[in-house]
Amino acid sequence: MFEVDMEGVRQRASTGSLPGRERVAELLREAHERYAPMRDGVVADYIPVLARADPDRFGLSLIGVDGATSEVGAAGDPFTIQSISKAFVFALVCEAIGHHAVHERVGVNNTGLPFNSVMALELNLGSPMNPMVNAGAIATTAMMPAESHDERWEAIRGGLSRFAGRELAVDVEVYESEMRTNTRNRAIARLLEGYGRLERDPAAIVDMYTRQCALTVTAHDLAVMGATLADGGVNPVTGVRVVAEEVARDTLTVLASCGMYERSGEWLFEIGLPAKSGVSGGIVAISPGKGALGSFSPPLDPAGNSVRGQRACAFLSRALGLNLFASGVSRTGSTA
Ligand SMILES: NC(=O)CC[C@H](N)C(=O)O
Numbered sequence: 001m002f003e004v005d006m007e008g009v010r011q012r013a014s015t016g017s018l019p020g021r022e023r024v025a026e027l028l029r030e031a032h033e034r035y036a037p038m039r040d041g042v043v044a045d046y047i048p049v050l051a052r053a054d055p056d057r058f059g060l061s062l063i064g065v066d067g068a069t070s071e072v073g074a075a076g077d078p079f080t081i082q083s084i085s086k087a088f089v090f091a092l093v094c095e096a097i098g099h100h101a102v103h104e105r106v107g108v109n110n111t112g113l114p115f116n117s118v119m120a121l122e123l124n125l126g127s128p129m130n131p132m133v134n135a136g137a138i139a140t141t142a143m144m145p146a147e148s149h150d151e152r153w154e155a156i157r158g159g160l161s162r163f164a165g166r167e168l169a170v171d172v173e174v175y176e177s178e179m180r181t182n183t184r185n186r187a188i189a190r191l192l193e194g195y196g197r198l199e200r201d202p203a204a205i206v207d208m209y210t211r212q213c214a215l216t217v218t219a220h221d222l223a224v225m226g227a228t229l230a231d232g233g234v235n236p237v238t239g240v241r242v243v244a245e246e247v248a249r250d251t252l253t254v255l256a257s258c259g260m261y262e263r264s265g266e267w268l269f270e271i272g273l274p275a276k277s278g279v280s281g282g283i284v285a286i287s288p289g290k291g292a293l294g295s296f297s298p299p300l301d302p303a304g305n306s307v308r309g310q311r312a313c314a315f316l317s318r319a320l321g322l323n324l325f326a327s328g329v330s331r332t333g334s335t336a
Pocket residue numbers: 081082083084115116134178185210213277278279280304
């Protein structure tokens with residue numbers, strides 16, 4: 001994937017807590033300084049409005065389970081949540097209908113194929129395989145129990161807002177731009193219907209899924225949303241329980257294996273944290289019991305993951321001692 005240069009920065013042992021606030025702030029500044037000059041990656045343009053994103057914007061926000069916040073750069077810049085919504089809608093649907101129902105109807109295995117793959121559905125007899133690719137996310141959105149379409153949308157928008165600790169709203173321009181071009185997602189929904197895996201009107205569900213992807217957030221919001229999962233389902237800023245502890249656990253498990261699309265294995269190998277990315281350049285990486293990192297930088301790699309965001313997460317995972325699999329590891333100057 002890439003080398004992580006830790007020259008001059010000590011790798012921290014993966015202990016039970018984050019380092020002190022000043023050290024966190026210092027390392028966030030260091031990560032920003034290291035990766036802001038990077039020019040790799042391309043801004044998404046398959047949703048026409050996203051092509052106008054400024055490739056130089058770069059913000060990081062880290063929020064602990066105690067609510068302590070450190071931020072650097074464009075952490076307050078708005079962008080659309082896109083695929084990162086999938087993680088939180090999955091959590092809300094698990095909360096509403098239970099772990100087993102979602103497992104049975106959507107699945108929890110990686111497809112190994114791009115997020116908008118039609119072939120993945122065909123290869124698996126219509127099973128979406130997991131809720132973090134478009135097919136699984138569309139199926140998951142349709143599973144949110146509600147009396148009406150409007151009530152379903154409010155359960156999703158309101159639920160995501162509770163994760164963020166503020167009312168989230170749709171970026172209408174991005175929503176309309178995607179609705180004009182999302183023929184592939186409409187095809188995926190029709191195919192799900194054909195396989196008997198979508199019980200609602202495919203057009204209405206794609207519309208709702210597109211709206212959920214167009215909710216506006218910031219890197220700060222992503223960190224709060226992630227920290228809620230890190231904190232066992234309680235938003236550490238508002239103190240409100242959003243989902244049950246088991247749901248937070250289940251969501252993090254799926255993110256570990258499927259959150260970074262077909263790059264999830266490489267991501268886990270380098271960073272060792274459950275995470276989710278979106279095509280407008282957001283990444284949320286969660287350290288269970290400690291906190292979460294929200295990152296925003298629009299240029300993407302070919303899988304659709306933010307290039308600077310991946311680098312910053314790899315660096316910070318090592319420097320802050322976040323890797324789930326690295327308990328007790330503490331070395332200086334290693335590049336691994
Ligand atoms: N990877 C993403 O962020 C994809 C989300 C986007 N709304 C889509 O369905 O194509």
